[in-house]
Amino acid sequence: MSTRLNEPRTLTRYLDPDSATARLHAQASELIPRGTSRLHYLFAPYPIYASHGAGCRLTDVDGDERIDCLNNMTALIHGHCDADVNAAVIAQLERGMSFSEPSPPEVALASAIIDRVPSIERIHFRSSGTEAVMMAIKLARAFTGRRAIAKFEGAYHGYYDYVQMGVGSTPADWGPSDAPRTVPSSGGISTTVPGEVVVLPFNDPHGVERLLEQHGHEIAALLVEPLSNRSGMVLPASGFYDFLRDVTRRHGIVLVFDEVIAFRVGPDGAQGRYGGLPDLTTFGKIIGGGIPIGAVGGRAEILEMLDASAKGGKVISGGTYSGNPLSASAGIATLAKLTPEAFARLEHLGDRLRSGVNAIFARAGVRARATGDASLFQIVPTDRPIENYRSVPTDAASNDWLARFHRELIASGVIVSQRGLGCLSTPMDETTIEECLGAFERACARMRD
Ligand SMILES: Cc1ncc(COP(=O)(O)O)c(C=O)c1O
Secondary structure: OOEOOOOOOOOOHHHOOOOHHHHHHHHHHHHOHHHOOOHHHOOOOOOOOEEEEEEOEEEEOOOEEEEEOOHHHHOOOOOEOOHHHHHHHHHHHHHOOOOOOOOHHHHHHHHHHHHHOOOOOEEEEEOOHHHHHHHHHHHHHHHHOOOEEEEEOOOOOOOOHHHOEOOOOOOOOOOOOOOOOOOEOOOOOOOOOHHHEEEEOOOOHHHHHHHHHHHHHHEEEEEEOOOOHHHOOOOOOOOHHHHHHHHHHHHOOEEEEEOOOHHHHOOOHHHHHHOOOOOEEEEEHHHHOOOOOEEEEEOHHHHHHHOOOOOOOOOOOOOOOOOOHHHHHHHHHHHHOOOHHHHHHHHHHHHHHHHHHHHHHHHHOOOOEEEEEOOEEEEEOOOOOOOOHHHOOOOHHHHHHHHHHHHHHHHHOEEOOOOOEEEOOOOOOHHHHHHHHHHHHHHHHHHHO
């Protein structure tokens, strides 16, 4: 039996020791470390397991339905089982799932992205955002003949070794604010990697300028996550991305915008909204309509590093599933529905949600806020201004508050990530936002119980 959200029952069946979730998790824990390969979704005591989704709602294996404000980590901008996306995928399935040969959907998706984003002259598809970032770095190294990279503190770019630096630093190890230490955020990374990564302070032009004066001649690529959720989705200070464009050009550094998430902020992505005109852009998530994908696009002369027949072409890439027709078909159908009107509607709903949540927090006396832009939002456990990664509290009390609030939101019928990341999808409307706000209200009340 499925439980609708408009009966505000507490959705905690998954926590019963004999629930389908508990049994599945116990079985999974014998087979898969921590009971899932989706380690980025884990929360205590165990995650909910998805049974099925429809529109903006997801039903867990115990039959409880919630509003899905996470949408496979922001990938599903049209929610679950969108009729047009499904039809495109089924039509392609009937022609074949994947081929050794290139096929028309790859070309059509390339054309759809190049038409939207003025900085993209050529594009190369991969199977994940992580691979796209890896290729962007290799292309930049081959193009510049340099080995190091620079990235901002707190920015997440997937799990290629060189970008797993300075992602989860804490006051105990992060070093000076204008020269953050290069702290590995994972085990298993070679000890030579930190020596090839410079971590930069976000929204600090003087700090960036100084570090690039010092290290610029060694740096192949500077990566930017335009709306970093680990940094509380802080917006760039006015002109910051144009400053990055200018300073990287002066130092001969390839500027890379990682729009794996941020591409969903508007028709031509984050660069259209915040400026910056990058040399390369990495994509993932929405451009595959929910099926694995990644892409790196940008200036033709850099992408030509992939063409061994061209002068200077020297980057070798593979990938059994790169450019595959299923993801490309889902991506084409997804982008076709993302009109300027669709983005404007999502932005309006996003503004309603953020202001509604902030009003609820203020009434409840909760020192937290909803940040973000367009269809993206983030619950941050602070009421202080957010300038960069270091403004987002990492102390035990704040972490505990967020973990508990996340659990109470799940119980109240709304799914966000355990870090407070959320996003909207096009099947949502004003009523959905009201339902979400009702859930936030109930979660706040339960925090007081
Ligand atoms: C900004 C950014 N870059 C790269 C990635 C990695 O993408 P994927 O999970 O598809 O490997 C992510 C994933 O969330 C991301 O948010």
